[in-house]
Amino acid sequence: MALAYATPGIVLGYRPLREADRLYSVLTPDRGKVELLARGSRKVTSKLAGSLEPLQLLAVEAVSGRQFDHVVGADRMEAHPAFAVDPSARVLALGLAGFLNAAVKPAEPDRRLFSVFRELLAAAGGEATVSERLLLRDAFLWKVSTILGFAADPARCAVCAGAPTMLSASAGGFQCAAHPAPPDAVRLSPQALSYLRAAHDLPLVSAVRLPLAVEDAKTVHRAVGLYVLYQFSGTVDPAILLRLFGDVGLAAAAVRS
Ligand SMILES: [Zn+2]
Structure with missing residues (x-):
């Protein structure tokens, strides 16, 4: 019935x-x-x-x-x-x-x-604004990555638990300056790092209200874009990912890697 x-x-x-x-x-x-x-x-x-x-x-x-x-x-x-x-x-x-x-x-x-x-x-x-929406996109994908089990812990280096300075999906997440930077590593300023921490911990709407300079926002877009592209390229059609991150030139990055 x-x-x-x-x-x-x-x-x-x-x-x-x-x-x-x-x-x-x-x-x-x-x-x-x-x-x-x-x-x-x-x-x-x-x-x-x-x-x-x-x-x-x-x-x-x-x-x-x-x-x-x-x-x-x-x-x-x-x-x-x-x-x-x-x-x-x-x-x-x-x-x-x-x-x-x-x-x-x-x-x-x-x-x-x-x-x-x-x-x-x-x-x-x-x-x-357009820039607020792009930060929302990053915070959202960062949260979804955590929920789906692809989280990188922004509090510590994935290798030695030191203070992170870069994000690299191929290295398994955040890394400190003590290790050689993999080709896909994106160096993060303290502001960009604290944004990624906030996006990890805070509700979406609170995270995107944090002040972030234009250059730091670009770094966040690129770091999250490369990370998500790498982690989800087996399950999500790369065309969807490239369209989502059209602003950060990931098509070129994907071709290079
Ligand atoms: Zn380390």
Whole structure:
């Protein structure tokens, strides 16, 4: 017998299925990432497809099915104005949704993932400058890396527990000045380091309020970009990663390594 349930959810993406249907990836707090079938959602007249917009918090109603659970209703609970009117905000948030869709395994619930993505959408979809959004992206990916088990501890050198001066994914995280710098090492100023510590420990919205000079922000973008590219290149399509970090010239870095 089909079992009906309701859950909060955020659409991460979808793909076509058969002639008229789509399969939606939805991030939920208690069920993790789930794939839900929406019947008829490829038809232009589908009301369901209109409700299943990404980047907003939805109240999703579903019924269990043999192969896939089916969406039977979706109501908007929380939408963010910038995503409708600001293409750069929308592209960034869709990029991060695509990243999560690829990086998160289905049916491994973690409430932290849901709440950090919800925080990200509220902060990036509100009033924010381009540079604030880029720092949000970094803080968000840094947190997600921690949740998914790819954390680097910004408090100590991964080799000798000394005070870190650089970040290198190939060296396993932060490193102090006592060791030779690997080719992918990014040297960090004390300000850039304290930003990465804050992003590790504080809620997303508090971390991005820390003052950071333009040069330090660029270093943070590059350090986080290279780290995430390295750690997730096995699970996330590199094209998604390169699009996400288009501002820091990672395409060139990826070609070199
Ligand atoms: Zn060391």
